[in-house]
Amino acid sequence: MEKITTAENAVKKIKNGDTLLVGGFLQAGSPETLIRAVLEASSADMLTVVSNDTGTAETNMIRLMETGRVTSVVASYIGANPLTGKMMIDAPGSVTLFPQGTLAEKLRAAGAGLAGFYTPVGVGTVVEEGKDKREFDGREYLLETALRGDVALIRATKADRFGNCFMRGSTKNFGAVMAPAADYVVVEAEEIVEVGEIDPELVTVPGIFVDALVQAED
Amino acid sequence: MVADHVPDGVQVVLQAELGILGTGPAAEKGKEDKDIVNAGGSCITVLPGAVFVDSAASFAIIRGGHVDVTVLGALQVDEKGNLANWMVPGKKVPGMGGAMDLVVGAKRVIVAMEHTAKGNHKILRECTFPLTAAGVVDRIITDMAVIDVTPDGLLLREIAEGYMVNDVQEATGAPLILPEEIGVMKTNECFQGGLPKVWKG
Numbered sequence: 369m370e371k372i373t374t375a376e377n378a379v380k381k382i383k384n385g386d387t388l389l390v391g392g393f394l395q396a397g398s399p400e401t402l403i404r405a406v407l408e409a410s411s412a413d414m415l416t417v418v419s420n421d422t423g424t425a426e427t428n429m430i431r432l433m434e435t436g437r438v439t440s441v442v443a444s445y446i447g448a449n450p451l452t453g454k455m456m457i458d459a460p461g462s463v464t465l466f467p468q469g470t471l472a473e474k475l476r477a478a479g480a481g482l483a484g485f486y487t488p489v490g491v492g493t494v495v496e497e498g499k500d501k502r503e504f505d506g507r508e509y510l511l512e513t514a515l516r517g518d519v520a521l522i523r524a525t526k527a528d529r530f531g532n533c534f535m536r537g538s539t540k541n542f543g544a545v546m547a548p549a550a551d552y553v554v555v556e557a558e559e560i561v562e563v564g565e566i567d568p569e570l571v572t573v574p575g576i577f578v579d580a581l582v583q584a585e586d
Numbered sequence: 587m588v589a590d591h592v593p594d595g596v597q598v599v600l601q602a603e604l605g606i607l608g609t610g611p612a613a614e615k616g617k618e619d620k621d622i623v624n625a626g627g628s629c630i631t632v633l634p635g636a637v638f639v640d641s642a643a644s645f646a647i648i649r650g651g652h653v654d655v656t657v658l659g660a661l662q663v664d665e666k667g668n669l670a671n672w673m674v675p676g677k678k679v680p681g682m683g684g685a686m687d688l689v690v691g692a693k694r695v696i697v698a699m700e701h702t703a704k705g706n707h708k709i710l711r712e713c714t715f716p717l718t719a720a721g722v723v724d725r726i727i728t729d730m731a732v733i734d735v736t737p738d739g740l741l742l743r744e745i746a747e748g749y750m751v752n753d754v755q756e757a758t759g760a761p762l763i764l765p766e767e768i769g770v771m772k773t774n775e776c777f778q779g780g781l782p783k784v785w786k787g
Contacts, residue, residue: 393604393641394627395620420641421681424627447680448627456679465679468603469645469687476642489649489690492668492720495682525621537621537638541604544640572640 371531371581375405378554378580382412382519389475389517389550390419391543394448395427397535399523399543400586401556403428406521407435416440418475418517420468420542424448428586442515444468466512467495472545474515479548479577484513520550523584524573527557528564531578532571540572547577556584588657588698601653603684605644608636625684648684649691656692658685660699660723662713665760667723667735669697670715682718689722701728707759709733709740730754732771733762744769 379402382388388406392398406412407428415438422443423429432438433451441463446452456463466474467489477485486509490496500511522543524533533555535544547553555578589600589609600609602624609624610631618629639647647653662670669689672682689695702708709726725743726733731754732744742762745754747770755762 393625394623396604396623396627443681445681445683447683453678453680465681467682467686468641468684469649469691472641472645487649489687489719491690493686493717495686535640537619538602538604538606538623539621540638540640541644542641545642 370529371575371578372529372560373580373582375401375556375582375585376409378402378582379405379410381552381554381580382406382410382415384412385414385416386412386518387416387418387516389520389522389542389546390417390422390429391520391522391541391546392423393420393538393541394424396537397523397539397541397543398423398427398429399521399554399556399584400428401582401584402521402523402554403432404586405582407432413437414439416442418442418471418515418546420471421445421447422449422452425450440464442466442471444471470495470512471515472542474512475542475545475549478514478516479545482514484511486510487512515549517546517550518552520546520553522547522553522555522573524555524557526559526561526566527555527578527581528561528566528575529581530563531555531573531575531581532563532566533557533573533575533578534566534570535572544572547573552579553577554580554582556582558584601644601647602630603644603648603688605639605641606630606632606636607639607647608633610636645684645687648687651691651693653688653692655694655696656688657696657698658688660697660708660726661703662708662710662715663697663699663723663726663735664710664713665735665739666712667721668713669695669718669723670713671718673716675715685718689719694724695722696725696727697723698727701730701754701757707757709757710759730757732769733758736763739763741765742768744771746771 491508525536526534610633613629660671734741
């Protein structure tokens with residue numbers, strides 16, 4: 369199956385009301401080419417964005433949010449994107465915050481076929497509101513459910529034509545966790561190589577999770 | 587910042603929450619690598635033996651009890667070891683990031699902060715700001731004192747030079763338990779407030 373396509377083509381899969389899993393931690397590993405394509409080549413509206421931080425004032429997510437097409441955000445830290453903070457105040461309930469490890473694990477669980485997990489993080493805080501609480505061995509835990517996306521937008525340092533990805537240094541962060549957790553997974557790679565050119569020992573994300581592959585430009 | 591105060595001869599592994607074990611100093615100008623950054627987005631270096639992992643693995647390390655010590659700032663701490671450091675009611679909320687995971691998962695939680703906020707108590711009988719976690723703080727280090735959180739309450743361990751017990755008690759919104767011997771703070775234990783999230787694993 370040919371996975372290489374253009375960013376414009378890849379984002380056409382995004383429908384109104386979709387949940388987008390967007391990799392990256394601030395700038396590190398942020399799929400800037402794909403976010404720009406969502407801004408310029410897709411008209412999908414009422415989008416939910418799942419992202420650790422929704423980027424910074426300098427990354428493309430804030431430009432997409434300026435259009436008003438992102439109506440819901442799930443994140444852990446939004447201090448670097450002033451628009452997300454404004455959205456939280458202007459439209460109560462539009463921004464849901466989770467502890468960072470809980471957010472990562474919700475995505476991991478979705479990709480691993482789990483319905484949820486019990487975590488001690490958030491017990492005794494506002495995070496526990498409305499959640500099932502259970503005691504195991506004398507310690508309290510909260511039930512957190514899996515979080516799946518319709519589309520994942522991810523950046524890799526290098527990918528082969530099959531979609532096997534190498535993510536360098538601290539760029540793995542959320543992208544590597546999101547790849548198994550969405551129905552349609554798009555990777556933008558700084559370099560696209562032939563199958564076999566990435567050492568199997570160095571594959572961060574197996575290509576079986578990847579549906580479309582785009583040359584990164586930004 | 588904590589990394590800058592690790593005494594010579596003490597080996598620690600520092601973690602950056604976005605997925606590095608074994609972080610080193612900031613990258614020199616001209617030698618920055620865009621793929622090797624810390625959680626603040628700054629280009630850093632890594633030490634020999636460093637490891638890069640994804641966010642799920644990074645927080646398995648944090649939540650799973652594999653971090654020995656975390657040192658972080660606080661808005662409020664109370665005598666039960668409750669910690670508030672992620673939001674001020676009525677102000678823009680930046681989000682909790684990894685702070686909740688970190689203080690629940692680390693074996694030992696040290697708060698390093700200024701003793702008061704413009705004269706207002708930060709160490710209280712009960713936190714009034716939304717909690718980051720309940721009952722997690724082990725030790726509070728301020729510009730005035732070192733205080734341990736114990737099942738009986740706040741135990742005054744050390745006082746900075748120039749202060750008396752009364753000064754510390756007045757600046758503290760909860761009763762202090764006074765042991766027979768109170769030490770004098772060494773300078774390398776004295777951190778200023780507003781520390782970044784750095785921890786030793």
